[in-house]
Amino acid sequence: MLKDGIGEGSEFSGYHPWVNLTYYILAIGITMFSLSPWFLAATFVSSWLYSVLLRGRGVIKMNLIFSFWTLVIMAGINVLFTHNGATVFFYIRGNGVTLEALIYGVSAAVMLISVIIWFVSFNVIMSADKLIFIFGKAAPVLGLTMSMIFRYVPLLKDRFQEIRMGQACLGRGSGKGFIGKMRQFGKEASILVSWSLESSIESADSMEARGYGLRGRTSFHLYKFTRRDTVLLLLMIILGAIVVAGCALGKTTVWFYPVYVLGNFDLMTAVTLAAYVLLLFLPIIIDISGEVRWKRSSLEM
Amino acid sequence: METIKFGNVTFSYPLSDRKALDDISFEVEKSKFIVVCGKSGCGKTTLLKHMKKNLKPYGNFQGSVTYCGDEIEDLDDRRNAAEIGFVQQNPDNQIVTDKVWHELAFGLESLGFDNRAIKRRVAEMASYFDIQAWFRKDVSQLSGGQKQLLNLASIMAMQPKLLVLDEPTSQLDPIASGDFLQTIYKINRDLGTTIILSEHRLEEAFTMADKVMVMDQGKIVAYDTPQTIGSFMAGNSTEDRHPMFYGLPAVTKIFQEAGGKGPSPLTIREGRLWVDKVMDDAGVEPLEEGAACDKADNQPAPKVTDPAITMDNVWFRYDKKSQDVLRGLTLRVAKNQLFCILGGNGVGKSTTLKAISGMLKLQRGKVDVQGKLAMLPQNPQALFTEISVEDELMEALHYDKESDEEKVRAVLDMLALMEITHLRKAHPYDLSGGEQQRLALGKVLLLEPDVVLLDEPTKGLDPFFKITLAGILRKLTENGTTILMVSHDIEFCAEYADQCAMFFDGSVVSIGTPQEFFSGNNFYTTAANKMAREYFPDAITWEEVAKCVGDSM
Numbered sequence: 063m064l065k066d067g068i069g070e071g072s073e074f075s076g077y078h079p080w081v082n083l084t085y086y087i088l089a090i091g092i093t094m095f096s097l098s099p100w101f102l103a104a105t106f107v108s109s110w111l112y113s114v115l116l117r118g119r120g121v122i123k124m125n126l127i128f129s130f131w132t133l134v135i136m137a138g139i140n141v142l143f144t145h146n147g148a149t150v151f152f153y154i155r156g157n158g159v160t161l162e163a164l165i166y167g168v169s170a171a172v173m174l175i176s177v178i179i180w181f182v183s184f185n186v187i188m189s190a191d192k193l194i195f196i197f198g199k200a201a202p203v204l205g206l207t208m209s210m211i212f213r214y215v216p217l218l219k220d221r222f223q224e225i226r227m228g229q230a231c232l233g234r235g236s237g238k239g240f241i242g243k244m245r246q247f248g249k250e251a252s253i254l255v256s257w258s259l260e261s262s263i264e265s266a267d268s269m270e271a272r273g274y275g276l277r278g279r280t281s282f283h284l285y286k287f288t289r290r291d292t293v294l295l296l297l298m299i300i301l302g303a304i305v306v307a308g309c310a311l312g313k314t315t316v317w318f319y320p321v322y323v324l325g326n327f328d329l330m331t332a333v334t335l336a337a338y339v340l341l342l343f344l345p346i347i348i349d350i351s352g353e354v355r356w357k358r359s360s361l362e363m
Numbered sequence: 364m365e366t367i368k369f370g371n372v373t374f375s376y377p378l379s380d381r382k383a384l385d386d387i388s389f390e391v392e393k394s395k396f397i398v399v400c401g402k403s404g405c406g407k408t409t410l411l412k413h414m415k416k417n418l419k420p421y422g423n424f425q426g427s428v429t430y431c432g433d434e435i436e437d438l439d440d441r442r443n444a445a446e447i448g449f450v451q452q453n454p455d456n457q458i459v460t461d462k463v464w465h466e467l468a469f470g471l472e473s474l475g476f477d478n479r480a481i482k483r484r485v486a487e488m489a490s491y492f493d494i495q496a497w498f499r500k501d502v503s504q505l506s507g508g509q510k511q512l513l514n515l516a517s518i519m520a521m522q523p524k525l526l527v528l529d530e531p532t533s534q535l536d537p538i539a540s541g542d543f544l545q546t547i548y549k550i551n552r553d554l555g556t557t558i559i560l561s562e563h564r565l566e567e568a569f570t571m572a573d574k575v576m577v578m579d580q581g582k583i584v585a586y587d588t589p590q591t592i593g594s595f596m597a598g599n600s601t602e603d604r605h606p607m608f609y610g611l612p613a614v615t616k617i618f619q620e621a622g623g624k625g626p627s628p629l630t631i632r633e634g635r636l637w638v639d640k641v642m643d644d645a646g647v648e649p650l651e652e653g654a655a656c657d658k659a660d661n662q663p664a665p666k667v668t669d670p671a672i673t674m675d676n677v678w679f680r681y682d683k684k685s686q687d688v689l690r691g692l693t694l695r696v697a698k699n700q701l702f703c704i705l706g707g708n709g710v711g712k713s714t715t716l717k718a719i720s721g722m723l724k725l726q727r728g729k730v731d732v733q734g735k736l737a738m739l740p741q742n743p744q745a746l747f748t749e750i751s752v753e754d755e756l757m758e759a760l761h762y763d764k765e766s767d768e769e770k771v772r773a774v775l776d777m778l779a780l781m782e783i784t785h786l787r788k789a790h791p792y793d794l795s796g797g798e799q800q801r802l803a804l805g806k807v808l809l810l811e812p813d814v815v816l817l818d819e820p821t822k823g824l825d826p827f828f829k830i831t832l833a834g835i836l837r838k839l840t841e842n843g844t845t846i847l848m849v850s851h852d853i854e855f856c857a858e859y860a861d862q863c864a865m866f867f868d869g870s871v872v873s874i875g876t877p878q879e880f881f882s883g884n885n886f887y888t889t890a891a892n893k894m895a896r897e898y899f900p901d902a903i904t905w906e907e908v909a910k911c912v913g914d915s916m
Contacts, residue, residue: 212461216503228745231738264456273444273473282468
């Protein structure tokens with residue numbers, strides 16, 4: 063399961079696009095506004111877990127490299143350029159390097175890393191189809207345009223391959239030197255453009271022949287909003303509301319300067335944190351239980 | 364009431380004094396299946412495009428075209444979109460969206476149906492056309508035949524009453540095009556949709572048609588049932604023949620050539636029965652089945668000394684995990700020959716050409732080519748860079764060191780050889796499929812290669828230009844060029860090849876002259892041979908069969 067990841071067949075991915083989108087808006091949105099160490103830890107850990115769960119072990123190395131450098135650069139820059147803070151380690155040319163600046167740099171870096179790693183799993187869950195659906199809801203033309211783009215990218219790639227081959231057939235495959243290569247590439251690109259423009263006339267004809275441009279175009283999709291979508295959506299909204307309320311009450315607030323101050327860890331903080339952790343772990347729980355169910359049913363067979 | 368009616372339609376394109384359509388009048392009744400045939404550029408496409416409002420070409424138009432009594436011009440846009448379906452030649456260019464299901468729904472989305480209604484119709488279409496298995500696929504993963512079927516299904520989802528198809532199978536291989544035509548036939552029988560189809564490959568279309576329309580130079584030459592059209596085109600003697608006769612299916616041609624009377628047979632089965640009857644009248648017994656095959660099976664592969672192309676035990680696969688495409692391929696092509704490789708889809712024919720041209724890195728084996736090599740890709744558009752036909756040919760000589768006059772002379776000769784002199788100022792993209800093919804071939808030949816590789820050169824060509832092409836190829840081989848072509852076109856290879864080879868599972872399994880090759884095959888042979896093989900197993904082409912049968916009558 064962990065080797066290649068669950069991928070697009072994940073249980074959570076099977077939910078309605080609106081549910082998926084709500085989850086990511088909440089997860090990423092709240093991450094961007096909380097610098098409290100508890101919350102950062104929660105989002106950091108769950109974003110990592112979920113990306114590895116979906117994409118498999120291969121993604122760990124990429125995540126690590128990216129995380130390490132972001133951390134070093136952001137912490138380094140903040141330490142070197144921000145001299146606020148009461149606890150001074152040492153001075154460089156009369157400017158203090160402070161503990162508070164270091165903590166702020168690390169916190170901000172962890173936040174940024176989490177957001178980006180959230181997008182790793184986002185890319186798996188929010189497939190092109192779902193994005194097209196969501197944009198199509200906003201405006202049918204927008205959805206169609208996206209769909210056409212996704213159609214043309216592989217088509218143009220194939221065509222370019224074919225042109226390359228055609229040129230090689232004429233013995234023009236490998237130009238000599240950099241200029242020769244660039245000239246050859248320019249020629250191939252120009253064939254691609256004129257070919258594509260020419261064929262797009264036929265595409266336009268085919269669209270018009272099938273009534274494109276009539277009033278009242280709708281946008282078809284294959285998604286059904288079922289009961290489990292409603293349940294999960296409600297649960298996420300409730301949990302999200304608790305977390306937002308907690309934030310509004312200042313339970314996630316941290317002061318960095320002049321001295322690093324954490325709010326009291328009271329009951330409300332605990333409740334907010336618990337709701338947040340549960341919210342972030344929802345898809346992980348759903349996916350793992352889905353996998354377990356598969357395993358069990360295949361054992362029974 | 365008739366579905367489509369043309370009343371004295373005359374049409375010419377702007378800036379052209381030639382009439383693309385010249386005083387055309389005809390009617391098509393409801394639920395009929397009409398096949399339109401004729402040379403490339405005879406006005407078929409122009410005629411068909413007049414049946415759909417938004418495709419109507421711009422130009423000088425006189426007369427009237429009505430759909431169910433209403434002038435096409437004045438049709439309501441919604442009705443035009445839903446009731447008249449139009450399928451074009453190129454499968455790729457008609458697809459607009461990225462997913463199969465989305466493409467199916469495209470027309471219904473335009474008409475403003477809600478999600479539930481679309482879902483139902485799409486489900487119906489997917490089941491009818493048997494595309495459930497690839498319903499959720501990306502369109503880029505489909506084969507050409509599947510793409511064209513998708514285009515058809517996407518139009519049928521709107522439930523049109525009239526379906527117009529402009530050479531829909533010209534870009535497909537024979538098996539896919541057979542399936543496609545069968546589907547159209549089924550639509551016509553099951554749903555009563557009126558079908559107007561233009562086609563080059565008439566073998567199958569003829570058996571389905573209620574009526575056949577033959578066009579020439581913008582005029583309707585004949586409009587009759589397929590059984591009688593043959594005798595009309597054949598005239599009274601060989602000299603009297605209409606040029607369109609050579610485009611008819613082999614069965615019809617043999618029947619007319621041999622001097623058969625009455626309605627002509629259409630299917631190979633009917634042709635066989637007719638031959639049986641003729642031979643029975645003449646008192647000839649059929650030969651023992653399989654005699655020819657046994658002979659072929661014992662035939663050793665011909666020895667070739669001093670070959671132009673040598674392939675020795677070639678193995679190739681595209682990547683480490685995939686299967687081998689070429690498996691120990693050994694092939695020798697003699698000089699100055701037209702060598703044809705036949706075989707089904709995906710057996711590695713095109714890969715072989717790439718291997719010969721040195722575009723692939725072989726895992727094992729050796730390829731050796733004597734002399735300069737050039738290759739014509741399947742899609743001629745992949746070669747075009749210039750804005751006119753003559754510039755296009757000139758471009759091929761760009762790196763040559765000859766003087767300009769010599770280059771111009773070479774270009775002019777090539778224009779004449781390819782019979783495209785009248786198109787020299789035209790833009791390459793404005794040419795028809797067959798003309799583009801000729802231009803591309805001309806461009807490749809200007810490089811003066813010793814060995815030419817052709818990938819499906821007859822794809823999308825009309826039967827007349829195929830004859831011309833055969834002449835060109837013949838001239839080339841006589842002048843010392845070796846030609847290796849890969850093709851699905853059995854009839855063409857049977858008639859014009861010097862050697863044929865059957866490609867299967869990554870290597871060549873049988874090889875011989877067309878005579879040896881096809882008479883040894885039972886299934887994979889020409890229509891003419893299938894029709895008369897019980898009596899004349901060695902007669903391969905329609906002319907040979909017609910002569911044999913005619914002599915017995």
